[in-house]
Amino acid sequence: MQAVTFSLVLCLLLTLTVTACGSGNGNSASKPNSSPNSAVNEPGGTTNETNTSGENTTDEEMEPEAGAKLMVWEAKEQLEYMKQIAADFEKEYGVPVTVEEMAGGDQGARLATDGPSKLAADVLTLPHDQIGQAVKAGLLLPNDVFEEETKSTMVATAVQASSYDGILYGYPKSVETYALFYNKDLIPDAPKTWDDVIAFADTYNNPKENKFAIMWEFVGYYSYPFIGSFGGYIYGDNNTNFKDIGLNNEGTIKGFTFLQSLKKILPLNAGDITYDVKTQLFQEGKLAMNIDGPWSITAFKENVNLGVAPLPKGPDGQDSLSFSGVKSYYVNSYTEYPVAGRLFAHFASNKENQLKNFEMTGAIPASIEAGEAPEIKDDPIIGGFFEQFQNSVPMPSVSEIKSVWEPLKAAFVSLWNDSNLDVKQTLDQTVTTIQADLESK
Missing domain, CATH: 3.40.190.10 (Periplasmic binding protein-like II)
Structure with missing residues (x-):
């Protein structure tokens, strides 16, 4: 503040x-x-x-x-x-x-x-x-x-x-922007859809050996594909109108409900999935796909048969929207x-x-x-x-975006860690928290 x-x-x-x-x-x-x-x-x-x-x-x-x-x-x-x-x-x-x-x-x-x-x-x-x-x-x-x-x-x-x-x-x-890094030795062709990712995970995952199909960081920046791709938004009018918060609208609820369904292919709590963890697993050839940005290219080019592709399409065939x-x-x-x-x-x-x-x-x-x-x-x-x-x-450029990041991350993490949480109630509380912070400034 x-x-x-x-x-x-x-x-x-x-x-x-x-x-x-x-x-x-x-x-x-x-x-x-x-x-x-x-x-x-x-x-x-x-x-x-x-x-x-x-x-x-x-x-x-x-x-x-x-x-x-x-x-x-x-x-x-x-x-x-x-x-x-x-x-x-x-x-x-x-x-x-x-x-x-x-x-x-x-x-x-x-x-x-x-x-x-x-x-x-x-x-x-x-x-x-x-x-x-x-x-x-x-x-x-x-x-x-x-x-x-x-x-x-x-x-x-x-x-x-x-x-x-x-x-x-x-x-x-x-x-x-971020995209889908993939190890061509483990998965020769990048999956086109999340259904393809799920199908690959069913044959590849082995948590006991730290082998996972895909990982991403659980921060607000990487949560946007589960918001914008489903018809949600952060602020209205292209992220400029902070009086119109779209993080609990029908689209965002649908996106975060889909997010919860992916826990079956990444059976770890959010706190266990950090940049360092997924980077090491990807370098070691245990992680097949890694959602990351161009800033990480040099970390992988030497020891990974690297490919980069767009993010997998959503369950309705829609393009996955990233922040850029x-x-x-x-x-x-x-x-x-x-x-x-x-x-x-x-x-x-x-x-x-x-x-x-x-x-x-x-x-x-x-x-x-x-x-x-x-x-x-x-x-x-x-x-x-x-x-x-x-x-x-x-990425939103209005100063009011600072009121969003921590509550959004908390919702992202909570809904992932606890599949019993109600998505709408959690997102309603998230919006209430953001509104209170905005009003206090």
Whole structure:
């Protein structure tokens, strides 16, 4: 509760700071930029009027501001990749780009403190669950010039995650979600449905020898397939309306009832199924399938004949929906070069550069065409994650989601450990607990 209160206070302070810096103090240099065309150079050195038609301008019609230069923040693991992109951009547009190392988790906070004082990068990367506070504080420019192109070329989930309050801000860069790891030596073909998993478990499971068909962690993050896949939801309006809690609706009740039925193929209590336990069993060749994310690939590639596939379809043939995360480029609203900044974010996120990012760092692309490229689609590991991502829901980015995780985990664990618990009553109590926490803030 203290962490949430601090976040809300910080957000308010940031909003007040930006308002103060952008108010009528006579210092136009401190005000954030918004127009993509007010500084577009035409032949002869004149500038266009601000575009008020609502039509998107393409990069062929745009030219960077005279004398433009950019600074880009990038995390250490992507530094060399970004330096190549910066060099390529300078060759094409004549705009020098300085790349400064900045940890991914620090960029949003630094933008909040350094943006209004003109010390922040012109372009940076943010995970989608951080953009809400940045938008409220007036720190990001909308992706308006390339909006339609972005929406048509990027996976819809990535576009949704890079938007806030119906406005697109990000230029999607990479995605991640969890999927089904499987050991090809134990199960050559990934099961398509949960019925297939159950049938395999009947022939493979041997708890006395610690041999199990499938495992996943019992935390709220991994419970979403048993919510969204069955018609449930956490908050309404795409997880933005915390006054509408869907964790005890008919869909969620159905999903968690199905979850209880799976205890027969994984006869362990939730507390006995940890990340370390399932990782060790998978490495030892005792666990056939493991629901996990791309962050665990390196732990298995050396000693497991590894495959990755989408999560098994539900009992009614429905796709299993996972939670996902999206990283996108964003343009600092206080940049002195809003045109060059937009051009760079668009350039860095194009199909070719997303494929280069995958080649150099393993980042899974958000571009539809990049995902269809042979190096992604035919990759026995990455292709499975990209396919699952298309059946995913962005992690909620509203601060009120913090009221959900612990009660949801408790329900997830309780209903698994005690098959005699009534699903509806348990989920009703879960929603009551969440509502009480929300009202106390």
